[in-house]
Amino acid sequence: MSQDEAAINRAPTEVVTEPTAAGATRAAPGQYWLRVHGYPSDLTMEVVYYDDFCDLKDGRLASDPRKNLHVGDVIVYYADGPASLYGVATITGEVEGPFVDVRRGQRWIVPIQREAIIRAISKAPHAVWLQPPSGLHFIDVVRNCTYIRLPDEDGPYLVDQVRSRASTRE
Secondary structure, three states: HHHHHHHHHHOOOOOOOOOOOOOOOOOOOOEEEEEEEEEOOOOOOOOOOOOEEEEOOOOOOOOOOOHHHHOOOEEEEEOOOOOOOEEEEEEEEEEEEEEEEEEHHHHHEEEEEEEEEOOOHHHHEEEHHOOOOOOOOOHHHOOOOEEEOOOOOOHHHHHHHHHHHHHHHH
């Protein structure tokens, strides 16, 4: 099995909007993370500049991305400007870095496989209307953390919110 096929085997759900290898099976995801951006990006790569991680239930986490982000974890992307979810990706490799970054001090590279993206932000699920199963809403934390670990029951709910609105076209 190639490295690309192995990455696909770790995808978060059975229905995907990105191309996959024929006959790929899916494994259960690791942790679910909400990644806060100002506005939507293309989700071709995950670069960590800000080491502010928190858990929605327990508060602040270690600042080292290598201690938090792991292969198989699912990232749900949130754009704070329009207050909407717009993408889903799975971490496919170990966090690389830190590397020196002249503007921001340090950066880390996280290999990801985009699973779904909503390109028309008007079609994206708005945060105000979301009702996470845990009863905890991430909206109160997005201004203080860039990476928010979600409760296990909220991850699939938020992934489904994105997938149900994502286009099957690139």
